[in-house]
Amino acid sequence: MVEQKNALSILQRLIQIQSINQNEAAVADYIADLFHPYAAAQVTRVEYSPGRTNLIITITGTAPGKILGFSGHMDVVAPGNPQAWQYPPFSGQITPDRVYGRGATDMKGGLAAAICVLLDLLAAGTPFKGQIRLFATVGEETGEYGAAQLTKQGFADDLDALIIGEPSQLKVEYTHRGVIDYTVMAQGKGAHSARPELGVNAIEKLLQFYPRMAALMATKTEVDPVLGPLLHNVTLISGGDQINSIPARAMLSGNLRTIPAYPIKDLMQEMTALVTELNKNEDTALKISFHYPESPLPGNPKAPFVQLVQKIAAQTLQHKVPLVADVGATEASEYIHAAKRFPIVIFGPGNDSSHQVDEYILIKDYLNAIRIYHQVMVQFLNAD
Ligand SMILES: [Zn+2]
Structure with missing residues (x-):
């Protein structure tokens, strides 16, 4: 697994790049640079407007197979009064058990976790079938423009399943209004x-x-x-x-x-x-x-992909993981308009500090998300 120190520094750096409802291109550049050493990682930029760029990282396995998508937004909401924060909102301060900063929970934590898994698969040369496609998107907080744009341009049409890495407190969300x-x-x-x-x-x-x-x-x-x-x-x-x-x-x-x-x-x-x-x-x-x-996300709790994420999360966390509804809407509202229907699960690390002062993520949750995403990706793609 990507070293813990490395995983934390990727999250910290993502938080330090200010992307308050814009400037996602700087985040996209940083992520693209992380994948630069790997020829096997295909990097695609899809510009929404100047300074606002979606990024798609595609890694393809050794044999044909299913396509698993992961979506995470790069924008964050405004920090409010910076003086009210215990640590400056864009410092990405790391304490023994937490990482602080705007976006730590919503959702640079989930995005960083998926990035770590892809880097790890590339570095280790882990064999898998099919393809993983990471969507790093713009404008989620103000209207899901990025997910809408990528869906309209067909990038989600051939997916077989999708994880949206929004903070779900590591519960499995399969439906929302x-x-x-x-x-x-x-x-x-x-x-x-x-x-x-x-x-x-x-x-x-x-x-x-x-x-x-x-x-x-x-x-x-x-x-x-x-x-x-x-x-x-x-x-x-x-x-x-x-x-x-x-x-x-x-x-x-x-x-x-x-x-x-x-x-x-x-x-x-x-x-x-x-x-x-x-x-x-x-x-x-x-x-x-x-x-x-x-659009609402109609979900089926018995869908094999939903069950798979639940099973792997429960094994990793060593406690029961509930299947629940998300209280808000997510980028799933856009991705469900892709040409083909595929199961969507909202699952990510984080807590109820999103959009608040002193937003943070527990390091334990972040590292568990990396483990769970890793297993979900490899097991989903390698299953027949
Ligand atoms: Zn979010």
């Missing part, structure tokens, strides 16, 4: 509130939307046995300029957490149809828009 964020804008006409007949009240127009939307959502009564019901919440509202003026503009945003029973395309169509219908009223001008909708 989708997400639809939407905004409804109402356009009216401003006027003095003493002469309302000269204006059109945008707030009143907007408020026609909410009860109809609530009624539409109330028809979605199916309950997923693992994920639960579809959820809808209005989360932002604003409108008007001052108290004695008829408001010319108003807007409302909401968030849906969807389940596989309700495809996001159908939901968006129904919401658009609702707005079209309301706009049939004279002088109602509502506009609906959607921001990076994410």
